[in-house]
Amino acid sequence: MLNSDIIALLLLASSFQIVHIAAITCNKSNIIHSVQDDNVNITFLSTEVIRLNRSVLCTSNSSFEFINGPEYHCMRLGYGHYGQILIQIQNDNGVVDNCSITYVTKLYAANLAYINAIADRVRLSISRPLGSFDYVIVHCPDDKSHIIFNTSLPSNDLMMSVHCSFLLNMPLMSFVIETVKKDFDSTVNHIIQEVPLPVPMTSSLDSLLLTIIANPAPTINLASRYEFNLIFHGKDTDSITYERVKISDLKLYSNTTLKYGLIPNLKHEISFDHIVDSIGFAHSYLTITPISNVSYPYEVANFSIDEQFHKIVLRWTDTHSWYDPIEFIVSCNSSQKSSMNIGRNTSYTCEQMTFHETDIVSVQTKVAIPGYIHDQAAVVQINVKQVPEIPLFEVFNKTENDITIRWSYNSSSLMSNSFKYKVQCGLYEDASDIDIHSNQYQCQSLEDGSLHVITMHLISVNNTIKRSSSIQATTLLQKCQPKNHLFIPDIDGTISIIIEWIPPKHNFEKIIIYCPLTIMTYENHQVVSLMYVKCKVKHGSPFQVSFVTVKSGFEDAIFKFTDTAPSVDSTTTTDHPEIIATTTPPVFGSSTTTPPVFGSTTTRTTTTVGSTKTTSSRSTTTTTASEILATSTETVSSTTVRNITTDRIVKPEEEVTKWRTAAIIAFIVIGFLLLATIALTTFSIFAAFRKR
């Protein structure tokens, strides 16, 4: 059996046509060699030899080269190669010794040019190995292998790719790239690489509503991010796509839920990319085409318009899912210039506009995706030109608690059956249906002396159209109510009348009492539930005492007390001179001589609608006095019901009661200094009566 060196030498000799070279292996001459890559390093160990002239023939194609020194390198002999190097050594005697070095270079390790994750798999791009080989085999982690660069097939590809599938939940992938040549040891390149894995997701479609539940991909050490896209294709064409959503850095948590209302009958694609900038991305996606035979987008529902004071308020119900890509365009009239995109709001106010100033009010529903024009839009509109008028109405009559309004209805309106009229007697009151043909309506049980807003409403039977018109009207102020009265003689022979009177409960600023000779003003806070006034009158003369309720912004409410004072004969003046002598004129709340007070401290808002609470404050003394007066006078009123304008002749028992009342009044108003005197006087009076 021939050894391989000799076979090689024979092969070499034939190919080189150096048949006569009787080569021996050079290691016998202390020449050794080592192979590195595709280079052979020849080293002369013996100094004897180094001294001699030497030359080398690295390949049959090259020429002999002289060797200097102990080393020589035959370069780039080629990988996967099997060959011989000839060395000639010229001895001192001129004899040339020939020897040969047989070498084998390794197979070139096929290199990974780049690896990238592309959507659903990993792509390995491999450069063609240098030198000689038969083929390259790539082993994927899933045990599949791929043969590339098969040199039996004519190809000059410098780079070839293989694809390996992702392994579920295994982001760390291991690949083996092997360069193979018959009779040579394979060169193995082992590559371990972390790759991004796709986002696991599920989706469900409910009518048009797509719900996607996504979870983070298995964690890796490389920095990675998630990108989400929702695109859709144009109608009848896959070539045009529109971007609905793009989220470049989506934060994914466990069960991240995304919802989108899709457009019916268009093909949508949802995708998640898990991206590692250096490696590539893993892509997970799905395609969905929701089918619907209903026109899209939908019209708004329950569109209503409400004409209020110089504005029209539009309201409607959005029948789309919140996730639908729609927006509303409102128009306050038919001219397109007034169109307004208001997004997903469901109300809008057309400012500075009434039904008279417009024709058609509309709400349009549009698909709102930038760059995409949907082939339909839904419009709901109301023609306000056809809405009947509210007749002008005015206050016809009013009392303290009622206001009657009157109008003139022109029944020519054709649509009247679709509408009804209502009247609302206060801002916070319920509106009542009215018969528009009656031409009048009475608001009842209103608060006296206050401002009321009376509104007439026109409402379509289906509640979609409303208009209203309001007026402001005041109820009359309440009048003071006189109760009892009595005449008393004065010290100077004149006579006075004391009138017991009840003020209005509230809603006044002051009460002015015009006696024949004096004027008295009571501010709201000075008034208690029962009051007295004393006026000087003339014996035997008719006179008038006017009680005027005053509130700014309101008409005065006047009660006139008219009577004739008794003549000198019929009075008791002369019978009781001592009373007159000791009685100081009674003081009622404020002094009778005080002129009417204007700009009083009681503040009131005259335009206030509804009840206004009386803000009067009284001193403890006054309260006590009023209680006493009230107690004493209740007795009087319960026993004596009289016609105050005719009963001039007073019966004795009643007279006793009246004098007692007068005494109490005097007692209170004069005060404690006169207490003793008053007591004496009272006793004298009673004594006098008993004598009678």
Ligand SMILES: *[C@@H]1O[C@H](CO)[C@@H](O)[C@H](O)[C@H]1NC(C)=O
């Ligand atoms: C020289 O090389 C041959 C063949 O490679 C080997 O059999 C022999 O042992 C070597 N001799 C020395 C001295 O290295």
Ligand SMILES: *[C@@H]1O[C@H](CO)[C@@H](O)[C@H](O)[C@H]1NC(C)=O
């Ligand atoms: C060549 O081989 C010799 C001996 O093994 C070694 O000392 C030397 O460094 C090598 N030269 C190169 C360039 O590898």
Ligand SMILES: *[C@@H]1O[C@H](CO)[C@@H](O)[C@H](O)[C@H]1NC(C)=O
């Ligand atoms: C080596 O070769 C050179 C050139 O061929 C020659 O001049 C020289 O004499 C030679 N030396 C020996 C010792 O043969």
Ligand SMILES: *[C@@H]1O[C@H](CO)[C@@H](O)[C@H](O)[C@H]1NC(C)=O
């Ligand atoms: C030798 O050289 C020729 C032409 O320069 C080339 O075609 C041939 O491949 C070469 N052979 C080797 C073994 O390098």
Ligand SMILES: *[C@@H]1O[C@H](CO)[C@@H](O)[C@H](O)[C@H]1NC(C)=O
């Ligand atoms: C070595 O080869 C040369 C020719 O290349 C030849 O002249 C010489 O005689 C050979 N030497 C031996 C010892 O065979």
Ligand SMILES: *[C@@H]1O[C@H](CO)[C@@H](O)[C@H](O)[C@H]1NC(C)=O
């Ligand atoms: C290389 O290609 C040849 C020709 O098609 C084929 O016969 C051979 O089996 C291939 N080698 C491998 C390892 O697939």
Ligand SMILES: *[C@@H]1O[C@H](CO)[C@@H](O)[C@H](O)[C@H]1NC(C)=O
């Ligand atoms: C995510 O959803 C799955 C399936 O519904 C459930 O089993 C799991 O508990 C959920 N995880 C979290 C964190 O909610």
Ligand SMILES: *[C@@H]1O[C@H](CO)[C@@H](O)[C@H](O)[C@H]1NC(C)=O
């Ligand atoms: C739409 O489809 C539903 C059932 O899918 C059907 O009941 C309905 O009549 C269809 N409507 C139209 C307008 O075709």
Ligand SMILES: *[C@@H]1O[C@H](CO)[C@@H](O)[C@H](O)[C@H]1NC(C)=O
């Ligand atoms: C329209 O309004 C009516 C009455 O308020 C209501 O019952 C109905 O659900 C509304 N329609 C829509 C689509 O919201």
Ligand SMILES: *[C@@H]1O[C@H](CO)[C@@H](O)[C@H](O)[C@H]1NC(C)=O
């Ligand atoms: C106004 O109302 C009052 C009280 O209800 C009534 O007495 C009076 O006749 C009415 N006036 C008119 C003009 O109707």
Ligand SMILES: *[C@@H]1O[C@H](CO)[C@@H](O)[C@H](O)[C@H]1NC(C)=O
């Ligand atoms: C409601 O009534 C108005 C007036 O009659 C009419 O114009 C409108 O179309 C009606 N709307 C609905 C939804 O019935």
Ligand SMILES: *[C@@H]1O[C@H](CO)[C@@H](O)[C@H](O)[C@H]1NC(C)=O
């Ligand atoms: C009160 O007097 C007036 C005028 O004299 C009279 O018209 C009226 O009927 C009287 N009323 C009572 C209740 O006596």
